[in-house]
Amino acid sequence: MSDLKIIIGTKTYSSWSLRGWLAVRHTGLAFEEIKLPLDTPEFYQRIKAYSPTCCVPALCDGDVRVWDSLAIIDYCARIAPEKFWWPEDKAAYANARSIAAEMHSGFMALRGAAPMNMRDRRTGLTLSDAVQKNVDRIDALWTEARTRFGAGGDFLYGEFGAADMMYAPVVSRFESYGIQLGETSRAYMQAVLEHPYIKEWKADASTETQVVAQDEIPADATSLG
Ligand SMILES: N[C@@H](CCC(=O)N[C@@H](CS)C(=O)NCC(=O)O)C(=O)O
Numbered sequence: 440m441s442d443l444k445i446i447i448g449t450k451t452y453s454s455w456s457l458r459g460w461l462a463v464r465h466t467g468l469a470f471e472e473i474k475l476p477l478d479t480p481e482f483y484q485r486i487k488a489y490s491p492t493c494c495v496p497a498l499c500d501g502d503v504r505v506w507d508s509l510a511i512i513d514y515c516a517r518i519a520p521e522k523f524w525w526p527e528d529k530a531a532y533a534n535a536r537s538i539a540a541e542m543h544s545g546f547m548a549l550r551g552a553a554p555m556n557m558r559d560r561r562t563g564l565t566l567s568d569a570v571q572k573n574v575d576r577i578d579a580l581w582t583e584a585r586t587r588f589g590a591g592g593d594f595l596y597g598e599f600g601a602a603d604m605m606y607a608p609v610v611s612r613f614e615s616y617g618i619q620l621g622e623t624s625r626a627y628m629q630a631v632l633e634h635p636y637i638k639e640w641k642a643d644a645s646t647e648t649q650v651v652a653q654d655e656i657p658a659d660a661t662s663l664g
Contacts, residue, residue, distance in 0.1 A: 443470035444499040445511075446489045448477040450644035452654045454555035454608030457640060458508035459496025461604040464636045466519035478651050509543050512601045523598040531588040531596055538580050538595075539605045546609075549573035552664035553612045554654040557644040561656075562617035567664030574618055577609060582623040593630035607631055616663060 445463045447456035463470050475482045475495065483493065490497035490506045498505040498514060505514045516524035526532050548569035566574065584595040584602070591597025595606070610631040613620065620628070631637055656663070 441468040441470065442499075442501045443468055444473055444489075445470055446473045446475065446486065446495055446497040446499070448475055448482070448495045449647055449649050449651065450474070450640055451557045451647050451649070452477055452555055452651050453495060454550075454611070455494070455508045456496045457555070457608050457611070458604050459498060459511040460640065461607060461636055462508075462512040462515040462601070463498060464639070465522055465524075465599070465604070466515050467522065468519065476649050478653065479649075509539065509605070512539075512604055516601065524601045526588060526596040526600070528588070534584060534588060535596055535600075535602045538584065539602050541580070542605045542609070546573045546577070548664055549577075549609070549612070552656075553616050553618075554656070555608045555611050556615055556654055556656075557611060557641055559615040559656070560617070561615065561660075564616055564660065565662040566618075567662065570664035574613075574620070577606070578620045578624045581606070581627050582621055585623050585627055589627075593627070595627070599634055599636075603631060603634075607637060610637075 443463060445460055447453055447460050450456070460472070473489070475485050486493045486495065486497070489499060489504070491504075492506050494506065496508055496511055498511045500514070500518070505511050512524070525535050548567065552567065552570050581595065588596045592599070594600065595602045610628050612618070613628060614632060
């Protein structure tokens with residue numbers, strides 16, 4: 440009997456929440472979803488009950504508290520070990536762990552200039568050198584994972600797993616802002632966008648009406664960064 444609760448922010452914008460939600464969804468266990476409206480007094484009032492950092496995502500499993508998206512992914516892997524999370528092969532595992540950590544602590548220029556916004560669709564934006572450098576690195580690491588380790592399916596290490604959860608918000612950003620990528624990365628993005636969990640999240644996001652001004656780039660923006 441599962442007593443899981445995932446606490447997330449507004450689905451249109453909450454990139455970290457998407458990672459944690461994908462993890463709990465992937466366990467296959469029943470869970471309750473508690474969605475708090477990002478950047479509102481209600482958010483700051485209610486999140487205190489679930490997370491010592493006052494950030495989402497947070498996971499509660501009975502009395503157990505887990506905060507931070509990567510910790511939630513690892514906890515979910517522990518409670519649903521029969522599902523695919525990290526590749527077995529030593530070289531693939533090292534690669535997967537490294538790119539997940541790289542995502543968790545890096546790509547600041549991209550994250551700052553291109554907030555996740557599932558409602559936004561742009562094309563033709565020019566990218567600053569710093570943002571382009573982040574995009575090039577992600578294009579390269581997706582291409583490497585798919586080429587070296589992805590033969591068993593359409594995702595970075597074949598089956599959908601932890602590394603795909605970590606990069607799902609980047610896929611959304613690249614879709615929103617019409618970012619140009621190589622062929623292997625474009626095919627990978629398509630696979631993520633067609634994954635049933637992503638479709639489920641996007642369907643719910645599309646019903647949201649809240650606007651978080653700081654996560655909206657100006658309507659007349661011609662560049663990112
Ligand atoms: N490193 C954390 C970052 C979590 C985070 O910054 N979450 C944002 C929402 S996407 C948040 O809760 N913002 C509200 C705040 O920082 O007060 C993780 O991986 O979960």
